[in-house]
Amino acid sequence: METIIKKSESIQMQMMKNDPAIMPILKTGDLVEARLLEQTSRGVFFDIPKVGLGVIYGLELQNAKDILKKLAPGDTVSAKVAMPENENGFVELSLAEAGAQKTWAEIKELKEKDEPIKVKVVGANSGGLITSIAGIQAFLPASQLSNDHYPSGLENNKAKLIEELKKFVGQELEVKIITINPRTNKLIISEREIISTNVKELLDKYKVGDVIQGIISGVANFGAFLKFADNPEIEGLIHISELNHLLVDNPKDFVKVGDMVKAKIIEIKDGRVSLSLKALQADPWQGIETKLKTGETVKGTVYKLTPFGAIIKLSHDVTGLIHVSEFGSVEELKKKMVQDSTHSFIIDSVKPEDKRIILKLAK
Secondary structure (H helix, E strand, C coil), rough: HHHHHHHHHHHHHHHHHHHHHCCCCCCCCEEEEEEEEEEECCCCCEEECCCCEEEEEEEHHHHHHHHHCCEEECEEEEEEEECEEEEEECCCEHHHHHHHHHHHHHHHHHHCCCCCCEEEEEEEEEEEEEEECCCCEEEEHHCCCCCCCCCEEEEEEEEEHCCCCCEHCCCCCEEEEEEEEEEHCCEEEEEEHHHHHHHHHHHHHHHCCCCEEEEEEEEEEEEEHHHHEECCCCCCEEEEECCCCCCCCCCCCCCCCEEEEEEEEEEECCCCCECHHHCCCCCCCCCHHCCCCCCCCCEEEEEEEECEEEEEHHHCCEEEEEHHHCCCHHHHHHCCCCCCEEEEEEEEEHHHHHCEEEEEECC
């Protein structure tokens, strides 16, 4: 049977080559529909309409054994072209790769439609949730969870974060596909994008510069979330740098969940809104050179230690820096500049434009 197939195939391929108009030009990686002709121990033969005979050999035969068990002569299946023409004139095929390629193509279509889909959470790690789409593993980063589901305040406690994320295992979530890469088997999804789609329309009534009232709905180490009082479906982010003119080390020192505050819209982009509390506060650095002058001795409280020095809280709601070189080493700095302790300093320089005051130790 195999010899007959080879002979007829050779004639058929030659006829098609003499008349290219009736012969589709196949390339490695193309997907084709192939009809099963015969399964043998050495190979499995298929008819590829308008092309000729296809075959699965060797390792590909082993990889496709589970698929082949379900096929009978006459059945049609999708196959991937592994080699457009081998030494016998056959098209070498791969069924296993075709299945994966077809699945990725379907996933790509889902992404292009930009429609919500439902996924079931099957696992969790410190980075987020593990799900699957059409048998392909998909990852939902914690940062792409909706604000209602995001376990805020646990970014620095991995054990507790994983514990909270594991509570989602077994649940269904509505998501959108945001990143696909078949070559690296990367499939990233987002729950937050669902909300963004609805919010885009609601945000049409707002513009940059508007002042809104809202309720703090969440606090994380990078800032705080604020739900609009007049439109609770809209939730904006107040970045840590926009909470106060002071250096903010911990957002929880400035806002807490449930606080009612006013904020200014500083950016609206792709269904996301960025807000600022600082923009509605008087800038303490304005005219600071007339209040704190170079050479003056002032009192200050240690606010934060860094590898390059200590941040000192001064009067008039500003901070200054005393460099580690004033102490000789980080160890000496830590000994003398204890958190929340108060000391006398001499103002070495004031630079309002850089929001910087350099301090030295008072003798």
